Amino acid sequence: MESILIAKKEITNFFKWDVRFIKDKIFTGFIILFSLITISPIVLIISKLISMGYKQLNFSFFIETAPNTYQAMLAKEAGNIIPGGILNGITGTIFMVFLASLMAIPIGILIGIFLYENGTKRYAKIVKDITDILQGVPSIVLGLISYFWVVKYITNGFSALAGSFALFIMMLPLIIRSTEETFKMIPVSIKEAGFALGVPYHKIIFRILIPSGLSGLITGILLSISRVIGETAPLMLTALGSMAVNLDIEKPTSAIPLLIWEFYNDPNMVDLIWASSLLLMILVLGLNLISKMIISKRNL
């Protein structure tokens, strides 16, 4: 491995009494040290989650709803594992992410195509800049907006729809960006070949460009999902949370991060935070992994 050779070379060179070499060695040493420090949190966090959470991860964790604080207290006092699971959180997360995707994917792809087709015009540049602004808005502000728009005007109360809307706004810029980038990478001659065969514009988009760029589009979607799955702040202002499994779009809904926050704030239920976080991490990392696999498959 190249880096081993580099390391070997550095060790042999070390024994040359040359100040510049020593300075260089020290410098490189610091770089390596700091890089290791940089990645240490990920190792520490994951090991902490696994060590504290694996006990709680059993089958019922996935199919039962969260216990109430009294049950939890009893279990703790008896030294047992807290009963129940996070089903309400799991279903809530899936439900809201699904709704958000339903809105974000078609709109995001269309806008991405718009930017791809009109990239140089002034209006398109403005749209692109606004998309970038949206991407930078803190998630709590988006939650606030969704509160005003959905909770107050549409569902008259905290709801899954409000939560999904906030997530939708978060996903949108990411999907727009990745769609535009994906399409830009498709060779122009593919588009021209379709054109030369007399294929109408919308068919060129849907039957030539989108299939050619499918892996890029899917990657963008998966990454944006992994981004919003762990969001807590906007959901606190919109979906609120719920003890039960809820699939009603107009009612408050739980989500995995929301449950984690509830557990964290309740001394009786605190032990549940580790397993829940572990599950969340597995989902996020899993999605990232799948995206990377899709990208590398495509590059073969």
Place this chain on the structure above:
Amino acid sequence: MISGEKITKIILFLASLIVILIASGMVFSLMQGALPAFNEFGLKFIISTDWNPTEGKESYGALPFIVGTIATSIIALLICLPLAFSTSLFIGEIFRGTKLASFIGMMVDMLAGIPSIVYGLWGFYVLRPWIVAMGFNEQGYGVFTAGLILAIMVIPYATSISVEMIKMVQNDLKEAAYSLGATRKDVIFNVILPNARSGIFTSYILAFGRAVGETMAVTMLIGNSNIIPKSLFDTGNTMASLIANQFGEADGLKLSSLVAIALLLFVMTGFINGLGKMLIKKI
């Protein structure tokens, strides 16, 4: 009859309007919601340190939170700087192209994927005891702790952009330097940095912008006291964390004050990110 092509173009155009609608709607709603607070307190709101919700004597001000936000983000930036810098050199130059570099790169990507609340939990249960053990602060909360966790959270953003900038420095410049006998350190400081300088600088601006907007991890570690922190280990509060905490039973003037703070936050992040994007375009 309108051609199929025209219809498609119209649909695409309408889709693009959605983004504009959302963004402008956002600005409008924030301003609308913040109006009562500004009407009541005027622009003094921005520099007032009050936070008094008692009925009849309500008075709110944003200053402690603005200070808290900026303080934690600056601390985050300072801690992040050497770490992100080293890591980006590791991946982008010294071990560039090796499996080791992709491994480290992958780990950094994973750092970016960890949800804010998980960082908060870890910070609360692991970092905080360290801070307490080192005697910095009795409970472990505070501006420094929050800044520390923020640093870890924004390192991936600073690193990935910096890596791109470093890789963009042309090979022949580097080879020329090496052939003249320069050590790696020399090449880095004399060739790579001068060329990648503005890009790397921009990456830190963007990282700063991210830190400013973070909510959960900060709210779990900063101590949530509505005063201006006087020293590194004092507790305090940030704009985002305040909104998350106090939103629950807020209404009327208090809610409006929170929205006003959200508006300030929006403007701040918009400005910082806009600055960053502008600088990147100049490269």
Place this chain on the structure above:
Amino acid sequence: MSEINVQIKDAVLEIKNVSVAYNKGIYAVTNVSAAIRRNKVTAIMGPSGCGKSTLLRALNRMHDLYPNIITEGQILLNEVDITKMSTIMLRRKIGMVFQRPNPFPTMSIADNVIAGYKLNGISLHKSEKEEIIEKSLRDVALWKEVKDSLSQKGTFLSGGQQQRLCIARALAFQPEVILLDEPTSALDPISTKKIEELLTELKEKYSIILVTHNMSQAARISDYSMFMYLGELVEYGKTKEMFINPKDQRTDEYLTGKFS
């Protein structure tokens, strides 16, 4: 001045005072007039940047894709103005093959051949489909090589085979004219030879217009040649005559390699 007057009885394409501009005022092709003969191979040659590809792409209205390109003048296909035809009709009658082979990457070989039909929503009976696929692939001498892998994607084929697949795709429409834009410049010599032979066979049924930067290719396979320089049509005539006895000095200089 590039008004070459050719009074031909049976011209498949008539190009009348065609100019093409990229952005106002920057003309890539200036005032070209010519009549293309049916069932012959007509080569368009000239140094880089002379406008030959631009002219070619005007013939099937390719420039419609790019709003900043303006085409002036008139082009008649079988005496019908091409801007007055429906584009699908136009592109059924005039097919195009590009410089880099570009089979659709997500479609199988079979689907690539009939892509013109599929993408235009023209439904074919299974038997019709198979007939067209086989015939088109046979016409490009690719049938034997791919008949057992018709359902696979075409990306495993060599460059030359991919290019022949693209020609088959154009042939599937049974066009009258086939436009080829430097079709062999990205291919190795053997594939190039195969395609040149193919084009010589195809002219019995189709009219072929071939842009090439390779003089010897033009000399080998074309019946008529156009020489373009700086956007103008300098000379147009029987290939043999032009090569042996060029009428314009610029043609002479190009052919003797003074510039390329």
